[in-house]
Amino acid sequence: MSRRRAPRQAEAERNDRALLRAAREVLAADGAHASVAAIAARAGVGIGTLYRRYRTKEELFQRLAELALDSWNEAAEKGLAEDDPWEGLTSFVIACVESGQGSLAPLAGTIDITEEMRAKNERSDELLAALVERAHAAGVLRPDVTPVDIALLIEQLGRFPVLDQLRAQGRDDLVDLAVAARRRVIAVVLDGLRPCHTQPLPGDPPSDQLFTERWARHSAR
Structure with a gap:
């Protein structure tokens, strides 16, 4: 058997x-x-x-969200294991972007949050806060950058339209060029996190509410 x-x-x-x-x-x-x-x-x-x-489709999407949180937490733990706080933070960001964390954003507000998702998300918040706090303490991250800024940055960079379009078109001959272009864009953005930039970021720091409210099920509001 x-x-x-x-x-x-x-x-x-x-x-x-x-x-x-x-x-x-x-x-x-x-x-x-x-x-x-x-x-x-x-x-x-x-x-x-x-x-x-x-x-159900919702159960499938919930599983996707759980796996995404696992990937996020694993990347954060590896980042915290780095001796260099800047390398730890940036390697975390790159890993999350390249694993496509931003691709799950459309699920926000459409599925119920399971207890497992909630627990893993709380852990992800703790790990990201630790990465940012360590980078601030080392003086390698501009002081006005918050964990929410980093999370939003990852979400935005996680979807690279030209790469998504080429993959949808089956243009495998151009995918490597798009991947290389995305790496350059990531490098440009990460350089903007360094403390050498004297111009303050505009407006007030974003609130956690951007995530907590967005992921609340629409029917519950």
């Missing part, structure tokens, strides 16, 4: 990875209204396979 189950389990795991990857890609292109049929087609599986793993 175990020998027969092993191939089935391996196939189920492959299908799950394909579904999660497809869901992220379709979500980036179509937003929270992405259809189950489109996700299954992108993954190369039948709708029945999707529903055997996830009872």
